């Protein structure tokens with residue numbers, strides 16, 4: 645179920661009132677299947693632009709994007725829409741929930757669209773809403789939810805079709821610590837099941853859950869490091885008596 649993503653010399657230049665703004669400046673990124681990558685960097689460093697391009701929401705200026713061995717930066721918008729429906733879950737910074745549908749329907753819809761049976765879609769929705777502490781809000785319209793609740797619904801929706809790639813832009817940006825914990829637990833759970841995750845975050849706690857942190861500055865990768873697994877020193881046991889001889 646998990647996806648491999650690769651970019652080659654990826655560039656995005658916006659035209660801002662006739663002035664070119666280079667948002668992403670030659671990014672070569674390889675993310676293996678099942679990897680959990682946190683993208684960090686100061687505001688304006690190109691994080692959102694990068695993940696938007698990876699999800700086909702923003703067109704690249706030059707360079708290549710490959711998803712599971714298939715070149716995708718050349719796809720049409722409608723082909724991208726199909727790819728997102730089947731393979732890519734996206735949590736936006738702004739939640740983009742469907743206003744006239746309940747929370748439950750917002751979460752079930754992507755599962756149904758990607759071919760799940762109504763029963764599968766309902767079970768998936770129940771699992772996700774429960775994991776995120778939203779079961780009691782299932783019948784509410786999104787407008788009645790607080791910002792942090794909407795954000796969690798957006799995450800549930802992004803995971804509803806069991807995407808091979810989860811892209812998330814600050815998925816814990818508005819959450820208090822308890823809700824952040826729920827989100828982290830769910831991300832950890834899906835990651836353990838093999839979910840590939842690329843996630844923009846400012847939060848070091850969130851990043852510490854990742855396998856790897858990619859740091860952006862001025863649209864370039866300036867650091868790309870695997871997080872070392874903390875090695876605990878084994879405690880001395882009963883058999884470790886040190887004999888002192890004089």
Ligand SMILES: Nc1ncnc2c1ncn2[C@@H]1O[C@H](COP(=O)(O)OP(=O)(O)O)[C@@H](O)[C@H]1O
Nearest residue numbers: 658660665667686687688689690691692693694
């Ligand atoms: N639609 C746009 N038009 C013009 N410039 C943009 C647009 N979106 C982003 N930018 C510029 O691109 C750069 C990177 O932005 P962004 O990807 O949003 O960074 P981040 O998510 O790291 O804060 C910034 O200089 C920003 O002002």
Ligand SMILES: [Mg+2]
Nearest residue numbers: 691692693813
């Ligand atoms: Mg951003």
